[in-house]
Structures are given as C-alpha cells and as structure tokens.
Amino acid sequence: MGGRGRSRTQRKHFRQNRENVWKRSKSNDHDDSTTIATPSDDANNKVTTTNANNPSWEPFATQNPIFDEYYKGQEIVSPEEWDTFIQCLRTPLPAAFRINSSSQFYVDVRLQLENDFMKSLQAEDTDGNEVEPIKPLPWYPENLAWQSNFSRNQLRKNQTLARFHEFLKLENEIGNITRQEAVSMVPPLFLDVRPEHFVLDMCAAPGSKTFQLLEMIYKLTEPGILPSGMVIANDLDVQRCNLLIHQTKRMCTANLIVTNHEAQHFPSCHLRNHSREIENTKELHISQLQFDRVLCDVPCSGDGTLRKAPDIWRKWNSGMGNGLHGLQVQIAMRGLALLKVGGRMIYSTCSINPVENEAVVAERVTVNFCGIVCILFLTCFYVFMDAKYLIPPKLLRRCGGAIELLDVSTELPQLICRPGLKKWKVRDKGQWWASYKDVPKYRRSVVTSGMFPSGKSYEETSEHDHGIETGQLSENSDGNSANRPQVVDDSVAPLNDLEAEVSDLPLDHCMRIVPHDQNSGAFFIAVFHKLSSLPPLAATEKKPEKKTEDSSNSQPQKLVTEVKEDSNGNDINLNVEREVQISEATPDGDVLDDGMGEAPMETDQNKTTEENEKEETQPSSDVKNGANVVAGKRKLQMQGRWRGVDPVIFYKEEAVVNRIMEFYGIKESFPFKGHLITRNEDMNHVKRIYYVSNSVKDVLELNLLAGQQLKIASVGLKMFERQSSKEGSTAPCIFRISSEGLPLILPHITKQILYASAIDFKHLLQYKSIKFADFVNPDFGEKASKLMLGCCVVVLSREDRVLSDSTQEDAAPIAIGCWRGRTNVNVMVTALDCQELLGRVSMLVATEDNPSIPQVGKEEMANGSEIKEDSTTVAPATLD
Numbered sequence: 001m002g003g004r005g006r007s008r009t010q011r012k013h014f015r016q017n018r019e020n021v022w023k024r025s026k027s028n029d030h031d032d033s034t035t036i037a038t039p040s041d042d043a044n045n046k047v048t049t050t051n052a053n054n055p056s057w058e059p060f061a062t063q064n065p066i067f068d069e070y071y072k073g074q075e076i077v078s079p080e081e082w083d084t085f086i087q088c089l090r091t092p093l094p095a096a097f098r099i100n101s102s103s104q105f106y107v108d109v110r111l112q113l114e115n116d117f118m119k120s121l122q123a124e125d126t127d128g129n130e131v132e133p134i135k136p137l138p139w140y141p142e143n144l145a146w147q148s149n150f151s152r153n154q155l156r157k158n159q160t161l162a163r164f165h166e167f168l169k170l171e172n173e174i175g176n177i178t179r180q181e182a183v184s185m186v187p188p189l190f191l192d193v194r195p196e197h198f199v200l201d202m203c204a205a206p207g208s209k210t211f212q213l214l215e216m217i218y219k220l221t222e223p224g225i226l227p228s229g230m231v232i233a234n235d236l237d238v239q240r241c242n243l244l245i246h247q248t249k250r251m252c253t254a255n256l257i258v259t260n261h262e263a264q265h266f267p268s269c270h271l272r273n274h275s276r277e278i279e280n281t282k283e284l285h286i287s288q289l290q291f292d293r294v295l296c297d298v299p300c301s302g303d304g305t306l307r308k309a310p311d312i313w314r315k316w317n318s319g320m321g322n323g324l325h326g327l328q329v330q331i332a333m334r335g336l337a338l339l340k341v342g343g344r345m346i347y348s349t350c351s352i353n354p355v356e357n358e359a360v361v362a363e364r365v366t367v368n369f370c371g372i373v374c375i376l377f378l379t380c381f382y383v384f385m386d387a388k389y390l391i392p393p394k395l396l397r398r399c400g401g402a403i404e405l406l407d408v409s410t411e412l413p414q415l416i417c418r419p420g421l422k423k424w425k426v427r428d429k430g431q432w433w434a435s436y437k438d439v440p441k442y443r444r445s446v447v448t449s450g451m452f453p454s455g456k457s458y459e460e461t462s463e464h465d466h467g468i469e470t471g472q473l474s475e476n477s478d479g480n481s482a483n484r485p486q487v488v489d490d491s492v493a494p495l496n497d498l499e500a501e502v503s504d505l506p507l508d509h510c511m512r513i514v515p516h517d518q519n520s521g522a523f524f525i526a527v528f529h530k531l532s533s534l535p536p537l538a539a540t541e542k543k544p545e546k547k548t549e550d551s552s553n554s555q556p557q558k559l560v561t562e563v564k565e566d567s568n569g570n571d572i573n574l575n576v577e578r579e580v581q582i583s584e585a586t587p588d589g590d591v592l593d594d595g596m597g598e599a600p601m602e603t604d605q606n607k608t609t610e611e612n613e614k615e616e617t618q619p620s621s622d623v624k625n626g627a628n629v630v631a632g633k634r635k636l637q638m639q640g641r642w643r644g645v646d647p648v649i650f651y652k653e654e655a656v657v658n659r660i661m662e663f664y665g666i667k668e669s670f671p672f673k674g675h676l677i678t679r680n681e682d683m684n685h686v687k688r689i690y691y692v693s694n695s696v697k698d699v700l701e702l703n704l705l706a707g708q709q710l711k712i713a714s715v716g717l718k719m720f721e722r723q724s725s726k727e728g729s730t731a732p733c734i735f736r737i738s739s740e741g742l743p744l745i746l747p748h749i750t751k752q753i754l755y756a757s758a759i760d761f762k763h764l765l766q767y768k769s770i771k772f773a774d775f776v777n778p779d780f781g782e783k784a785s786k787l788m789l790g791c792c793v794v795v796l797s798r799e800d801r802v803l804s805d806s807t808q809e810d811a812a813p814i815a816i817g818c819w820r821g822r823t824n825v826n827v828m829v830t831a832l833d834c835q836e837l838l839g840r841v842s843m844l845v846a847t848e849d850n851p852s853i854p855q856v857g858k859e860e861m862a863n864g865s866e867i868k869e870d871s872t873t874v875a876p877a878t879l880d
C-alpha cells in the first residue's frame with residue numbers, strides 16, 4: 001500500500017499543486033524560493049517577498065493597513081505582541097512535510113531523516129546560521145512530521161543540504177512524503193479516528209487532511225487486510241476534486257469515496273422512504289449515511305496562510321470573512337446533522353478572523369442545529385419581514401444541549417495553542433459594530449446576529465429601542481449617521497471605541513494557533529461532541545438566501561434535487577427535481593480567488609474516469625472502440641441523476657471474474673466477488689477493474705437503493721488492468737494486476753508468483769527485461785518459464801532480505817508486477833518506482849555477504865536529479 005503506481009498525469013498534477021509539491025529545482029533562483037521557504041533570505045525584514053506565481057517577479061507587498069486596523073481592533077493578540085505577530089506574518093513560512101505512514105518504507109525514510117540528514121546537518125557548520133535546518137515537529141506523533149528551514153544560500157554552499165533537497169523531491173514524487181503546511185496537519189490529530197470509523201471530510205480538496213485520515217484508518221492493519229472503516233472525501237470544486245483524487249491515489253486505498261457536492265447539501269442516502277427496497281435487500285448493512293467522525297475544514301478567507309500566500313495581503317478586506325460566515329455555518333450544521341450520536345466533529349479554518357471562527361462555533365453551540373436552521377431562515381427573511389412575526393431566538397436556545405464543545409488542548413501538549421476569543425466586534429463597510437442592535441436595517445442582510453458574541457437577535461438586543469426602525473438617526477462616535485445608507489471607505493474609517501459583547505459560551509475551548517508562537521501559519525480548531533440526536537426540524541421550507549448587495553460576484557448555480565432532510569440527516573423529500581438559485585456573498589476556496597473558480601454542480605467533465613486515468617504502462621487503445629464514442633464524440637456519461645459523471649457499476653461478469661480467480665489462484669477466504677466495480681457501462685470494453693472494501697461496498701449499495709444521491713468522482717482501488725498488447729490479448733487472463741492493487745492482493749494469491757534472489761531482483765529493476773536463461777539463479781529462470789503466459793509477481797526472497805532494526809520480521813514483502821512473456825520476464829513498474837525501489841533494495845541487501853551487489857543505494861536515493869521524469873514506460877508494447 002502506498003508509494004507506488006502513479007501515472008505521469010498524476011505526477012504532473014502534484015507538481016501543479018502549490019500545497020503539495022516539492023518543485024523540481026531550476027537553475028532560476030526565483031523558482032527555488034517557492035521550493036523551500038527561505039526566511040533568512042529576508043535578511044532586512046523588508047515588507048516584501050518573492051513568489052514564483054508572480055510572473056513579473058515583482059515582490060509582493062506584505063502589508064495592508066486595513067488588515068492591521070481590523071486585527072488590532074479585534075485584539076487578536078495583545079498590543080505588546082502586535083509587532084512580533086505582524087513581523088512574523090511577513091516572513092516566509094518554513095517548509096513542512098509528513099512521512100506517509102502507509103508507505104512500505106516509511107520507517108526507513110524516518111531513519112534516513114533522523115540518523116542521516118538531521119545528524120549530518122547538526123554536525124556541520126551551516127554557515128553560522130542559527131536556524132535549525134531540519135527538525136521533527138515536536139507535537140506530531142512518532143517523528144512523522146518535519147520542518148525544514150534553510151536559505152538558498154545555504155543550499156548552494158552545503159552539500160548535505162543539497163542532497164537533502166534532492167531526497168525530498170524524490171520521496172515526494174514517489175509518494176513516501178507529502179508536503180503539507182505544519183498547522184494544516186493539526187485538525188485530524190484531534191479527531192481521534194480509529195480503523196472502524198466512517199469519516200466524512202466535507203471540504204477535502206486538495207486532500208492533505210484526507211490523506212492523514214486514511215492513514216489513521218489504516219493504522220495497525222496487516223498487509224492484505226482492509227480496515228472496516230472508510231473515508232468519504234467531498235469537495236464542491238471539480239478541478240480541486242481531481243487534485244484530491246491524484247493525491248489520495250498514493251494511498252492505494254479501497255476504503256475511500258470521493259464525491260463532488262456542496263457540503264451544506266451533502267446527501268444522507270436515507271432509506272426511510274424505500275422500505276420496499278430494504279425488504280428486498282436482506283444484506284444491506286446500513287440504511288443511512290451517518291459518520292463517526294466529521295472534518296469540516298471549511299472555505300475561509302485564508303488569512304492564516306499569509307506567510308505562504310503573500311498575495312492575500314493585497315486582496316484582504318473585512319468583507320471576506322463576513323461574506324463566508326453564512327456558508328461556514330451551513331456547512332458545519334450539515335456536518336453535525338450527519339454525525340452519529342457520540343461522534344466527534346472538527347470545525348477548522350486557516351483564518352484568523354473571529355467572525356469565521358468563534359462566531360460560527362458560537363452560533364452552533366448557542367442554539368444548536370435546530371436553532372441555526374431557524375436563524376438562517378430568519379436571516380434570509382429578516383430584511384423582508386418585521387422581527388415580531390418571527391420565532392424569538394430565546395425559544396431557539398432551548399434546543400441547545402445536543403452538542404458540546406470539547407477542550408482537547410491537552411491532547412497534544414507540545415502544540416502551542418491559545419484559547420478561543422470570547423469577545424469580538426463586527427466590521428462592515430468601514431464601521432465597527434459591537435452588537436447587532438447597532439447594525440442599521442439596510443445592512444442586516446449582510447451582518448447577521450450570529451456574527452456577534454451574544455448571538456442575540458435584533459429583538460433581544462435592542463430592548464425595543466426601535467430608533468432605527470422608526471427612522472430616528474443614531475450617531476456613531478464620529479458623529480456619522482449609523483443607519484443612513486452610505487458608502488464608507490474601508491481604509492479611512494476610524495477605529496471606534498466600542499465595548500464588544502462578551503460571549504457566555506465556553507469558546508475558550510476552541511484553539512487558535514498564531515504564527516509567532518511556534519514559527520508556523522495560523523489556524524483555528526474547534527472540536528464538537530454530539531451528545532444526543534438533534535431536535536427534529538420544524539417543517540421549515542429551506543429557501544434560497546436573498547441575494548445581498550455584497551453578492552455581486554456570486555454565481556447562480558443550478559442545484560439538482562435538493563434533498564430535504566431534518567436535523568438528523570433524515571430525508572424529508574426525495575427525488576424532487578427542481579432548480580434553485582443559490583447566491584453566496586463571496587466565492588469560496590481556501591484562499592479566495594486562487595484561480596480555481598467554483599464549478600457548477602452539473603459538469604460535463606467530458607472524460608470518463610477511465611480516460612482521465614492515463615495509461616501507466618501501455619498506450620490507451622480500446623477507448624476508441626468503446627460504445628462511449630459515438631461518431632467521434634463521446635456520449636455523455638450518466639451516474640444516476642448526475643450528468644457528466646461515469647456510472648459506478650458492480651462488475652459481475654462471472655466468466656471473467658472466475659478466470660481471474662483461477663489464473664492467480666485467489667484464495668476463497670479473500671472477499672473478492674461482489675467487491676469489484678467498473679466505471680464503464682460497456683462490459684466488453686472494461687479496461688480497469690477496481691476493488692472496494694466492505695464498508696465502501698455497503699455505501700455503494702445503499703446509494704444505489706437511495707436513487708444514486710451521491711455524485712461519485714472516484715472510488716475503489718485499481719486492482720486489474722486489461723493488457724491490450726497483441727501478446728497480452730492471447731494470454732489466458734488479459735487482466736494484469738496493477739501496481740496499486742498488488743500489495744492488497746499479494747497475500748491472497750497462490751499462482752503466478754516467483755521468488756527472486758536479491759541479485760536477480762535487482763537485475764530485473766535495472767534491466768527491466770531479462771531472458772529466462774540469463775538470470776543469475778538458473779532455477780529462477782526455469783520456474784519463470786513454467787508460469788502461464790501473462791502477468792506474474794516477482795517477490796524479493798526473504799532469505800536475501802537483511803532485516804535491520806527498522807524492518808520488522810513481519811514486514812510486507814517487496815514485490816513487483818511483471819509479465820511472463822514467451823522468452824523473457826518483463827518488469828511492469830514505472831521507471832521512477834524502479835529507481836527508488838532499486839535504491840531501497842540495495843540498502844536492504846547490499847552487505848558484505850553479498851559483495852557482487854553494487855552499492856548504489858544511498859546515492860541513487862538522494863540523486864533524484866538523475867531521474868528523468870518522463871521515463872515512465874517500462875513495459876514494452878511487444879513484451880518480449
């Protein structure tokens with residue numbers, strides 16, 4: 001599992017993804033500046049920084065007076081700390097990365113970091129610089145997360161650093177490490193995920209946290225055994241979803257479904273209205289989607305990532321947070337509805353703004369789900385209706401008690417977190433508002449009561465002082481009319497001396513990470529525990545939010561089949577096809593305007609899942625012959641009601657499945673039949689067969705019965721691929737085992753396996769194709785010649801593996817997929833993976849007892865620059 005089998009397309013996506021890529025070094029220094037953050041280059045503490053995304057190489061301005069005014073006003077840090085805080089925000093972020101604990105070689109990678117790089121760098125004089133070049137993040141378990149912090153200058157002068165840099169790039173490409181901002185690694189650590197959990201990651205792209213969640217699900221599972229839990233990773237944005245799919249492919253997991261929904265409308269596939277189907281389906285294990293754990297890492301203004309994305313300095317204004325508050329509440333409340341009683345949910349943002357953080361939490365804690373729905377309802381119509389006709393929020397607070405806010409700050413004692421704020425103000429159009437009662441009527445569609453610490457509605461706070469309503473003008477401290485519609489320039493408004501409301505909720509249980517505490521980005525985390533079912537929702541018709549005057553940049557979206565559900569995620573009304581116009585005050589995205597626009601719900605992705613997955617070891621051939629292509633154009637695929645998405649079909653071609661089982665000698669004990677799916681309706685031209693875990697199978701079956709409510713972008717582990725070469729099609733079994741699927745199926749197959757000595761295994765990796773007669777061990781060649789024509793698996797013989805302290809006795813076998821041709825054995829692994837495996841195997845077996853094996857290990861591992869990125873194809877079209 002993990003670390004193998006990535007396509008060229010996938011690697012390209014990695015490189016394009018700012019969050020997750022270690023870019024290959026170029027001779028250009030500017031490019032290097034994005035490769036590794038270089039705080040010490042900012043020697044003069046100038047308020048500028050360079051960025052490769054800036055085409056003119058103009059430095060970014062790293063200051064914004066409105067930002068300063070806003071956060072000073074919010075007292076985000078004490079006045080004494082302000083200078084340290086703001087200076088820290090202006091320096092680039094140290095690079096951080098995680099070792100993928102699902103990778104076969106993760107222990108070796110960690111040892112290399114601890115024993116080789118860290119010690120060597122400590123021993124060397126790194127240019128007299130006091131910055132520690134690499135160190136494990138003290139709060140991350142098992143030394144699996146690291147931070148590196150050195151300058152281009154140091155990199156140029158220090159050979160160990162240069163070697164380390166190459167090592168990072170290679171390991172990232174291979175999938176053994178993932179680049180991820182340090183603070184972004186925190187939320188999953190508080191989620192307490194166990195292997196049996198059903199986990200929902202509501203806003204998951206590009207997938208850094210999904211990857212962590214999957215690692216947690218897989219923790220402690222034996223090779224070849226799947227955990228009983230699963231992860232559903234959802235994101236609204238199709239392009240970002242694709243990044244997520246490529247990112248998580250490195251996990252080689254059968255326990256993941258990637259979906260493409262608005263999180264606030266995520267379906268629960270409840271079968272209450274389908275009792276007939278339930279009766280017919282005796283084996284259905286679940287009748288509704290409910291989750292043990294929910295991660296709600298919502299879209300936010302992203303100002304906590306200023307050190308990584310300095311372009312935000314220029315764009316930042318206080319309207320960003322205000323505009324996102326409503327959406328954040330909706331997503332979080334949907335998460336709570338889908339959470340099982342007893343479950344845990346995390347709400348997190350990479351924003352510093354209390355309106356996006358504590359205010360969202362307060363809204364939920366105060367009134368819980370039922371209350372929020374009603375508050376949203378009130379908010380939508382406040383502008384139209386007199387408050388006296390609406391349900392008083394005092395009543396709504398009685399719904400409280402179903403959710404508690406946990407204090408988990410002691411769970412990671414080494415992580416420096418500050419308690420959440422209990423008081424803040426709201427700023428809108430250059431005005432500060434301390435209480436909702438002060439907000440003029442014409443702004444109450446934008447500034448809602450839930451944004452304030454008390455969460456009190458107009459009725460509650462105004463004490464019937466309806467001056468504004470009756471047209472009396474009130475004046476703010478500057479003598480301006482507070483309720484007269486006026487355009488106030490955000491940059492010139494004075495900081496009002498208002499006394500902020502103080503929340504009486506335990507918002508100090510929330511955790512704020514500020515940059516200067518541990519040289520990191522900023523983050524906000526709140527942990528919820530669901531104590532009991534949420535009160536049933538009154539028959540409230542959810543209506544589209546009124547388009548506010550701030551929503552000029554929102555896109556109307558077509559939402560098909562909005563499934564109405566009550567507060568516990570039960571469907572109220574299924575299969576109602578209608579169109580709703582949704583408008584949001586600001587576009588979403590983790591960092592606003594990140595160049596990835598919001599995708600409409602119905603997208604014609606124009607490509608099938610199969611087409612999207614570029615062939616790894618053979619040219620694409622059979623798509624053209626498939627039924628999907630009509631008169632040169634692809635017919636639009638349909639997944640239930642979702643247009644433009646490939647269907648998910650259980651693969652039940654009895655003859656083919658039996659042939660595969662027979663050819664590889666798949667053990668009866670392995671749950672095989674019923675676990676295979678394809679994304680192609682034309683069974684004669686299926687190119688790939690995917691394997692799904694029990695848990696994913698259950699969800700897919702439920703989804704089918706519930707009318708395909710889930711819009712599934714990706715599911716299953718690619719287990720078999722059709723071998724479409726001439727020779728391949730004459731083999732007894734035309735489906736070869738894919739490199740992703742090999743670790744899972746290997747313990748369960750009994751045929752087509754060869755055990756190679758270290759020298760023959762290495763020769764295979766080096767030469768890729770070897771004639772039977774040319775193996776060092778003639779016995780191996782003979783055994784190979786006796787296998788059936790077609791796919792086979794070559795396993796490094798255990799006797800030839802030197803098990804060091806780091807490699808446990810029960811370590812997973814090292815194996816590669818090959819093709820037994822008429823005269824040769826051919827390796828079917830990408831060139832990059834061959835190179836990396838060669839290095840690892842060399843380290844494992846190159847000993848004094850084995851002097852014939854060249855000592856290529858360490859150099860090959862570190863010398864990533866010698867590896868040609870494009871040399872992916874190793875299995876020749878003609879296999880012999």
Ligand SMILES: C[S@@+](CC[C@H](N)C(=O)[O-])C[C@H]1O[C@@H](n2cnc3c(N)ncnc32)[C@H](O)[C@@H]1O
Pocket residue numbers: 184202203204205206207208209210234235236237240261262263264297298299300350588589590
């Ligand atoms: C902060 S990012 C998530 C980062 C991600 N959790 C990770 O660790 O890699 C927020 C994500 O929310 C997505 N998003 C925005 N609006 C959404 C919505 N209404 N429903 C679901 N996802 C949404 C964006 O496309 C973006 O990928």
